[in-house]
Amino acid sequence: MAISFVIASAPAGTASAVPADYQSPDGVYSYVTGGAGTPGDPYRCDITAFAGKEGAVRIQSALEGYPLRTITSLEGCRSSSLVVPQTVTSIGQGAFSGCKNLESILFLGDRPSGNLPGNVSISVLQGASGWEEGTARTEIRTHGSNGSFFSYYVAGGEAHVLGPVSGVDFSIPSADSVGNRFVSISAEAFRGSGAKTVAVAEGVREIGVRAFYECLSLVSAELPDSMRDIRDEAFRYCPSLGNVDLRNVETIGFETFRDCKSFTHIIIPDSVRRAEGGCFYICTNVSCVKVGRGLDRVSERMFGFCTSMESVEFAVKPVSVGNYAFNNCRALEGIDISGADYLGRNAFFGCEKLADVKLSPRLQSIGDQAFAECRSLTTVKISDSLKTLGSHVFFNCICLTDIHFNGPMPETAPDFLFGTQNVKVHIQCVHKESWKAFEGDTVIEGDCETSFSCGHLHLAIVLAFILAGTLWLYIRHRSHM
Structure with a gap:
């Protein structure tokens, strides 16, 4: 019989017709996806609503791996200022009508198709094409030294890095020559460039979506104490990049360090409050991981295919382990997840050396194939x-001999032991009736004749006191006759 299992795939995303929501540091994006991931039909997404924060917001250039191409609607937006990324090619009719507080929009790319609002200030970067004559232009400036120069723009007295102009060793200062403070590295800024090193000075708070995506030669990234947000896929597929110090970082985005195959260890500091799905996916040379006090969940695919990872330590035991969280962590030998109420599907699929798992006394759900191929x-x-x-929870667990269930039979797929033979399922005598439907090899434990619950014990004690009191009253009554 041919058996196949679905494993988290390597592409940026999987085409889906189902609308999705994504929680970013700026708010919740609602979007739909399209594309087949082929050259003629690439992946893409379309924003349909945005419950965003007040103030200035830079709209993400991709959502969970899908490049943003269309803004159909920003219904729910509370921002006063928006920056639209260069990836956007189309604007829907009335897309900004739900932005009641909107005062200005800066477009970083060429003119997208569609109508733009007439009641807000619109500006574009110098050199962008297709825009109407008279549209306000924002100057593109350059800064650098020792042959390495980058471009940037200034908005509201704050400078934002746009990308490389020349060179390979980049130093982002705290401010430019006239005092404009650098605060961010924009989305897509150094994507696919030949950058080898980047040193970021104090004051920069954010690295944008896909900022260093596919920088194959990047070996070093020095981040300042001021760094707070590293957005989605910022360093994805930087296979030569060495370990990055994440001190004071609060958000690690979706697939931020995916395919960083030169990482040897991962230390997530206490400051990190959010680490999105796949943020360390396919970091194949990581041997150990330490997770700080700020995280109480292991997100989907967070450490999937970290094939050299031998150990992971949690400062706070996670309350849930997401789908594919440790998928194919083949060197992982043990893990303490004794605080987790939920284990997602394929959570430990293919962890072939995993021998010691501490499960929670509050565990409520174990997903499909959670421990499959844990040999x-x-x-x-x-x-x-x-x-x-x-x-198929324990599929092909070839060394598994005993499973001890302390409670009644859960709502279960009848094939949870499929592909694994000669396993004894230990059940408590007081729950044996609930296990009647189970057809496997069971071992009844506990004394069926004398077993009774704590409630029965309490009742017996109460009855004993009542009997003793009644007897005392009877004796007292007899003594007065």
Whole structure:
């Protein structure tokens, strides 16, 4: 019989007709996706609403791996100022009508198709094409030294890096020659460039979406204490990049360090409050991971395919482990997830050396194939809190001999042991009736004749006191006759 399993794929995303929401540091984007991921039909997304923050917002150039091409609507937007990325090629009719506080828009690229609002100030970067005559232009400036120069623009007295002009070793200062403070490296800024090193000075707070995407020669990135947000895919596929110091960073975006194959360890400081899906996906040379106190969840695919990872330490035990979180972490030998109520599907798929797993006494759900292909597991103990157990959970766990269930039979797929033979399922005598539908090899534990619950014990004690009191009253009554 041919058995196939769905594994998280390497492309940026998977085409879907289902609308999605994405929580970014700026607010919640609602969007739909399109494209087949081919040269003639590339992946893309379309924003349909944006429940964003007040003030200035730089709209993301991609959402969860899908390049932004169209803004159909920003309904819910509360921002007074927007920066639209150069990836946008189309604007929907009335796209900005829901932005009640909007005063200005800066476009970083060529003129997109569609009508623009007439009641806000619109400006574009110098050199952008297709714009109407008289449209306000924002100057593109250059800065650098020792043969390495980059471009930038200034808005509201703050400078934002646009990308390289020449050279390979870049130093982003705190301010330019006239005192404009550098605060961000824009989305797509150095994407695909030959940059080898980047040193970012104090004051810069954000690295934008795909800012260093596919910088194959990048070996070093020095970040300042002021750095707070590293956005989606910022350093994706930088295979030569060495370990990055993340001190004081608060947000690590979707697939931020995916395919950073020269990382040897990962230290997530206490300051990090959000680490999005796949943020360290396919970091194949990482041997150890330490997660700080700011995170209490392991996001989807967070450490998937970190094939050399031997250990992971949590300062705070996670309350959930997402889908594919440790998928194919083949060197991982043990893990303490004794605080997790939820284990997603394929959470530990292919962790072939995993022998020691500490599960939570509050664990409620184990997803499909969560421990499939964990070939070193011998014994698993599951508490009485478990409510759902997915399909093929222990598929091909060839060394598994015993599973201990402390509670009644959960809502379970009948094939949770599919592909694994000679496993004894230990169940408590008091719950044996609930396991009647299970057709596997069971071992009944506990004394069925004398087993009773704490509630029964309390009742017995109460009855004993009542009986003793009644007897005392009877004796007292007899003594007065």
